[in-house]
Amino acid sequence: MSDRVARLRSLVGEGRSDAPGRLVDVLGRLGLAGYGVVHLLVAWLALEVAFGVPDAPADAEGAIGTIARTPGGLLALGLAAVGLFAFALWQVSAAAVGFRWVHGGDRIRKRVGAVAKAIAMSALAILIADYLLDLGSTGGTTAQSVAAGVLALPAGRVLLALGAGTILVIAGAMTYTGMRRTFMGDLDVRHLGPAARQAIELVGSAGHLARALALGVIGFLAGTAALFADPARAGGLDAALRTLSGTALGSSLLVVVAAGFAAFGLFCLADAATRRA
Template identity: 75%
Template structure:
């Protein structure tokens, strides 16, 4: 075991990134591209909802279904799943022994963030697998999960704690977007200043839009806990439609959709330049 750990450390220290080897690095970058494509499709579906065009739900399930219906879409989704799991492994390695350029609290924050990224991309990979196997919608799954939690002893407390955790994630995303700490994970030294600025703006807008959406999901979970009613709970589809039903209505949803599109574009730059 010590010899295997030493080899892993050498792979991480000698490679282009904190990925454990070139194969995982390459597949992980493909996974990031797939992650970006999903966000772009979600943005497009959200825009359609904003302006009254009925279509698939503006969430990961709707995006995956839209991709699957394109020529070669199923094959692309299979490749994306492999890439997403590779990126998840990459992030776990980074959390364990990466971020060599960061120190102290900054390194700890980045390692915690890497674990969160691993969970997020693994969840998307799971959604793709569920869709390909013909399972149900995301919002139905969220409500079923909330119902099961509410049936447990202190279920309302547990669901409320879940809402608090989601608020914490939204807060961390907001911090990342405002402080633009994500740029530290990228190797952009050789890029032109204009390109670096474009990546930074897209990343900031994307993180803030996602933070807002997760904050709404947290609010829905909190309402389900408060009223002991799982019907209040919902995923991204419900959250985006809730934003569209506010006073700002379609325009607010359009702004959030633009943020999701910006994050999708940022993922492409992330795939090309990531070092952690």
């Protein structure tokens, strides 16, 4: 095991980032850019929901379907899936031996965040792969079916409540990241001018806060499903955005959140170009 870690440190030390090798670095950046494109499409679909377009699925599955229907879309999705898996591998490497420029608690927090990114990227890559293998079949797992499966387990309500609490904690961490702009510490922006840095900070902050709000609603929905032992109360991103649309602020709040998701998509593109961990 120590030899493997030493080899991983050597690979990381040789590159421009914490990716274990040049190929993973390049593919990971492509995957991160694809992640940004998905968020831009989710923002567009959320705007459609805000303006009353029926059956607009404002989530990753809806974005994947939109890409698939474009010329060359299936090929682009295949490349995106490979890139997302590569980025996940990159983040696992960063969690193991990366973030050499920070120490102590900061390094631990960043390594935990890298694990979370690896999970999120892998989940999207699996969703894309499932879509490609099923050729667009809509028989995927929904938040309601996951909640129903958890509730069917012994102490299912407790387990679902713990899951909801975890989601809310992650949303809180995203809020902290967005407000403190700690994501800038993962980027190499030394060669950029002040205006470019400020633009990246702005879209990054807005994007993280918008995603935190949406994730917080997902956690709330999961919590209510646990409280009432009703899986129909659970919901994913599409349900969360529609819930926001149904608040007193109505579609105006959803437009703001959609703008935040678009900002996060743009941030991902900048992130892909400048990320070092």
